[in-house]
Amino acid sequence: MSTAPPASYDAIIIGSGQSGNPLASALTAAGHSTALIEATHIGGCCINDGCTPTKTLVASARVAYLARRAASYGITVPTVGVDMPAVRQRKRDIVSSWRSGSEGRLEKAGVKVVMGKARFTGEREIVVDLVGGGEERMVGKKVFVNVGERPVVPDLVGLSEVMEKSPDRVLDSTSVQELGVVPGKLLVLGGGYIGLEFGQLFRRLGAEVTVVQRADRLAVREDEDIAECLKGILEEDGIEVLVGSQATEIKMAGGEKLELTVKSKDGLEKKLEGTHVLLATGRRPNTDTLDLDKTSVKVNKRGYIEFNDDLTTSVEGIYVLGDVKGPPAFTHVSYDDFRILRDSLGLNPDGKIVTRTVKSRDGLVPYCMYTDPQLGHVGLHLHEVPAGTKVKVAKMPMSYVARALETDEPRGMMKAVVDAETGKIVGFTCLGIEGGELVSVVQLAMMGGLHYQQLADAVFAHPAIAECLNNLWGYLEDV
Numbered sequence: 138m139s140t141a142p143p144a145s146y147d148a149i150i151i152g153s154g155q156s157g158n159p160l161a162s163a164l165t166a167a168g169h170s171t172a173l174i175e176a177t178h179i180g181g182c183c184i185n186d187g188c189t190p191t192k193t194l195v196a197s198a199r200v201a202y203l204a205r206r207a208a209s210y211g212i213t214v215p216t217v218g219v220d221m222p223a224v225r226q227r228k229r230d231i232v233s234s235w236r237s238g239s240e241g242r243l244e245k246a247g248v249k250v251v252m253g254k255a256r257f258t259g260e261r262e263i264v265v266d267l268v269g270g271g272e273e274r275m276v277g278k279k280v281f282v283n284v285g286e287r288p289v290v291p292d293l294v295g296l297s298e299v300m301e302k303s304p305d306r307v308l309d310s311t312s313v314q315e316l317g318v319v320p321g322k323l324l325v326l327g328g329g330y331i332g333l334e335f336g337q338l339f340r341r342l343g344a345e346v347t348v349v350q351r352a353d354r355l356a357v358r359e360d361e362d363i364a365e366c367l368k369g370i371l372e373e374d375g376i377e378v379l380v381g382s383q384a385t386e387i388k389m390a391g392g393e394k395l396e397l398t399v400k401s402k403d404g405l406e407k408k409l410e411g412t413h414v415l416l417a418t419g420r421r422p423n424t425d426t427l428d429l430d431k432t433s434v435k436v437n438k439r440g441y442i443e444f445n446d447d448l449t450t451s452v453e454g455i456y457v458l459g460d461v462k463g464p465p466a467f468t469h470v471s472y473d474d475f476r477i478l479r480d481s482l483g484l485n486p487d488g489k490i491v492t493r494t495v496k497s498r499d500g501l502v503p504y505c506m507y508t509d510p511q512l513g514h515v516g517l518h519l520h521e522v523p524a525g526t527k528v529k530v531a532k533m534p535m536s537y538v539a540r541a542l543e544t545d546e547p548r549g550m551m552k553a554v555v556d557a558e559t560g561k562i563v564g565f566t567c568l569g570i571e572g573g574e575l576v577s578v579v580q581l582a583m584m585g586g587l588h589y590q591q592l593a594d595a596v597f598a599h600p601a602i603a604e605c606l607n608n609l610w611g612y613l614e615d616v
């Protein structure tokens with residue numbers, strides 16, 4: 138260990154995630170000496186192996202899908218081929234341009250970036266195991282933890298042997314993006330965001346795909362009707378979907394084949410063969426290597442850091458941001474954590490003091506699963522409406538939407554939940570073309586506290602998808 142005294146900073150940020158970077162720039166701009174420590178890539182999961190690369194791959198897969206359907210638009214496309222190295226290169230190029238953009242912004246802001254893995258040695262004392270070797274010790278008046286999550290490796294008999302013998306066949310959300318060939322048969326464990334986005338995109342790129350989902354339905358947060366509709370769409374795309382199914386064992390089955398044993402809820406066993414398996418059964422927080430036991434920072438039993446409404450923790454001067462707080466784990470939530478701290482720490486360049494908190498944004502955090510069609514949602518699902526609250530529900534198939542028909546993409550449905558007394562919208566889901574964008578329109582109406590009738594009477598451009606918000610309310614029913 139180095140004997141030099143630790144470098145002293147006003148602020149140390151551990152993790153260059155979606156909140157760590159803007160916070161580092163804002164602190165530096167406000168005159169606070171700031172160090173940002175990053176173990177791997179500047180920009181964190183979102184731009185390196187999360188949102189940006191997946192949505193880039195989803196876009197390539199959608200082109201393949203549309204090209205195969207070209208005849209239904211009266212267009213002739215002789216053959217549809219997939220050049221996987223080119224698909225991957227497009228993804229790599231976009232990632233590298235975003236990453237270098239982030240690096241450039243930090244440099245321009247004058248942030249001191251330290252590449253290495255940080256761990257605590259005391260309450261606000263840190264040692265960094267530097268990427269190039271050696272270590273750097275530092276102490277901060279304030280420490281911000283933005284270390285994110287990583288994929289879970291599920292407990293599955295035979296998995297470690299297969300990973301040892303054939304590591305290229307066992308994929309997670311990061312390694313699957315680096316494939317240079319389309320898998321022959323992809324077995325996906327997990328029917329959440331990652332399993333479904335990758336499952337569908339690789340199906341479109343030409344793989345056979347089976348999704349094995351332990352829960353009784355896909356996308357467990359959704360109401361059952363939406364989850365069923367999504368399952369139907371994926372099955373129509375040629376994906377085998379097994380819900381209520383637990384993978385019990387995996388082994389090599391001769392040659393390059395894997396054999397996965399799956400047990401359904403009613404006890405039936407099924408053997409699935411595949412060339413690759415994608416582990417998409419959730420993510421776990423990167424707190425296990427932070428040596429938090431050297432501090433009094435409290436973590437819950439799943440390893441997430443416990444936090445207060447203003448993102449303080451159980452230790453004065455230590456703050457937490459992003460996925461490491463626990464769900465919901467989204468880029469827009471992590472970025473908003475930055476805004477909460479920017480305002481509470483007086484870093485807003487406009488000098489504005491806004492008391493924003495985690496609670497004040499609760500209830501209006503949207504999300505969008507980038508299947509095609511997209512599954513967007515904001516507010517409460519019907520199954521989350523508190524007992525005793527009287528609501529009405531409107532459901533409408535996307536095939537009633539002019540724009541969806543004109544573009545020949547009428548799959549899916551939308552669903553709105555409205556407070557029966559006030560007429561205000563309490564939740565909205567769109568599983569349909571540009572569902573994520575439509576949800577943003579409804580989110581604004583919810584932010585403004587509009588009565589649904591104001592959307593029913595709003596003049597939207599024809600034939601924008603949002604025009605369907607004139608008609609949806611005609612289907613409102615008591616529940």
Ligand SMILES: Cc1cc2nc3c(=O)[nH]c(=O)nc-3n(C[C@H](O)[C@H](O)[C@H](O)COP(=O)(O)OP(=O)(O)OC[C@H]3O[C@@H](n4cnc5c(N)ncnc54)[C@H](O)[C@@H]3O)c2cc1C
Nearest residue numbers: 152154155176181182183187255284285459460466467468
């Ligand atoms: C495949 C995939 C697709 C996704 N798609 C979407 C999407 O479409 N929309 C969406 O909103 N969200 C999406 N997400 C989630 C989104 O990426 C995260 O919610 C987002 O990146 C926020 O993360 P964060 O700010 O908490 O930290 P992260 O972005 O996870 O960054 C944490 C950083 O900390 C670093 N780190 C960890 N430990 C240490 C340490 N000890 N010392 C130093 N550095 C450390 C890590 O290397 C990492 O760079 C996706 C995630 C995945 C995996």
Ligand SMILES: NC(=O)c1ccc[n+]([C@@H]2O[C@H](COP(=O)([O-])OP(=O)(O)OC[C@H]3O[C@@H](n4cnc5c(N)ncnc54)[C@H](O)[C@@H]3O)[C@@H](O)[C@H]2O)c1
Nearest residue numbers: 327328329330331332350351352417418419466505506507
């Ligand atoms: N578009 C987006 O916003 C987006 C995209 C990707 C990831 N993300 C974020 O990343 C997080 C992690 O994604 P994820 O898909 O890994 O997790 P998830 O929690 O969304 O889904 C995991 C699914 O795996 C199932 N499962 C768990 N163990 C299993 C097992 N042994 N066998 C079969 N199924 C099993 C669970 O029932 C669950 O439905 C998401 O919750 C989300 O916050 C967001």
